[in-house]
Amino acid sequence: EPEVVKVSILNEESIILGFHLTKFMLRDILSNIPSSTYVVITDKNIAPIYLSKIITDFEKVASKLNLINTTKLRLITYIISPGEQSKSRDTKAEIEDFLLSKACGRDTCILAMGGGVIGDLAGFVAATFMRGVPYVQIPTTLLAMVDSSIGGKTAVDTPHGKNLIGSFWQPKRIYIDLMFLETLPEREFNNGMAEVIKTAAISSESDFINLENGVSSIREAVFSSPKRNVQYQGAILATRTPSQSLLLSVIMTSAKFKADVVTHDERESGLRGLLNFGHTIGHAIEAILSPELLHGECVSIGMIKEAEIARHLGHLNQVSVSRLYKVLQDYDLPVSLDEKKVKDLVGKKFCAVDKLMEIMKVDKKNQGDQKKIVILSSLGSTYEKKATIVSDSVIRKILSP
């Protein structure tokens, strides 16, 4: 039995964290989400590393549970191309046609194994297939572990914008297996740290200090693994190092805050809006600079701008803005659109203030035509328990060079 940590969401202990959870997860799924067909949906980067272990462990666990001969049990898989362009109505329809061609019925359970793209897409497939079938989230990126796999928001993109077609559909379980981080590219890890830092900044000074003090230990937990860059062999780590324990607690704390917010505000009426710190401006930047800049990178720059707005309004002091700046830099995240690393990535693209203001005008979280921004009052707390209306003139002033 692996050591696991459980976190509640919507009054159920459905978030499970640990290292090397595959067998534990399959035992739990086969015992508690009984289905005839289990469908793993994943992408072309993840499948060659992790799919064979899932398939062999599925056979082993099913036979241990005596499920092989008594039911018409099966595990099937569907592999999509990686990247945001797969989060489309077309890919959703392809998956649905595949499920129908395999005669999947209402006793189907979907296993969404991947980053945010897979989670949002496979979750939305589960939400509408046969008017809704159960699914579980198996996040493989840090961003998905602490953010997108939690909360039941599922969606696809359209040419008019991201996440415009979707639904709220809660996963039965979320298995946060830190083993997946061993193969995650470093830039993708940093991308997820932006959301971890965001959560600490809005919720807890001590968590924020832990991140400030934990930079080298957290990186060591992920990047000095002996198996890094070696194909995954299925070995179980005998012991958990102190840095791995720190990493687990950092991820657990971040996931738990999101879970608590979702529990109190499942459909995003107020409190859940706090999770958008850095995102009002971050999303506008992302609309222009994606895919060259990643979501967390845009949010990182957005957090600095939004913290500067809080300082300008007299709610946050300069020392706090500087500490936020430093911690983001320490985790190798961009803090300004003007830095060389950003310029090198985005080439000729640039973010004109008018363009950013224009994009923010159509944010679905706006109140009428008034823009909302999460205003920090210190590192670890916010001015209101929701986003605050900020005038265009203030936003424009802070965005202007």
Ligand code: ADP
């Ligand atoms: P997110 O929205 O969570 O950032 P994506 O679904 O866009 O994630 O995935 C980011 C990239 O990382 C994709 O190319 C994906 O195939 C890859 N990826 C996801 N998880 C892993 C992993 N554990 N190891 C290696 N690559 C991964």
Ligand code: ZN
């Ligand atoms: Zn985000």
